[in-house]
Amino acid sequence: MNSVTAPDSPKLTAATSGFVLAAIIVVLFNTALAWTRDAYAPLNDFMKSLTGNPWIAHCFADLILFAGLGFILTKTRAVEKTDPNRLIGALVGAVAVAALGLVLWFAVV
């Protein structure tokens, strides 16, 4: 037994880490888009012209971005070597910031 060789630290697969980063980006994008739509009427009108209701276009934007980024990041293995603990911390932080951002925006504005 070679006691010098340390076991590999646990990692996430390329698909998992790719989709976690995609989720982090989409969660923040979702709040940013909500703010922008609320503050800038022409964007809201444009999104309304696409689907009849701007919220539906917002949903499609989130879904397409999540699926697209998830598959791209999985294929390119761009996040595979990122520390998984940092990725998990970033996800929790992004959800907290995005949720609080929504509440404060609609409470104050």
Add this chain to the structure above:
Amino acid sequence: MNITASDAILLAHATFGVTGCLAALWVFVEALNAQPGNGARIRTAAFVTALSMAAAWLCGGYWYVHFYPADRILILKGPWPFAHNLFMETKEHLFLITAILAFLLPVAAREKLSSNAVARKLVLAVAGLIVITGLAVEGSGAIIEHGVKVALLRGGSKGDR
């Protein structure tokens, strides 16, 4: 008894949402005790979470687009305008975060949780966030419906106590 399509769709939306939260809680508890024997159960519960949230999204979205505008007018004229201005505005966007997390959960649950501590930590984090944000969305829904109720019960008596 007179149950309209609006009633049925709204109740289905809330039911699927609660089912999704319960399924995420199921994933959380199973992941706390992840072993080779419960891996399939975790993956099933994660899939049920995603499916329930997708159904809640479709029902809620259809109801929001086709039936909510009338309720919005009532709420804004009633004594609880914040039920729309704060709670509905936040809910309609916060739910999208819950849904994205619900779609991430089955991907994360494919990892070998019994032998990979960091993957277990990820599944616990995602499932926990779904439960927390999902319950916040459910609570917002109750406040929005109460906004309609008080507008109807106290119609024309805005500000009266």
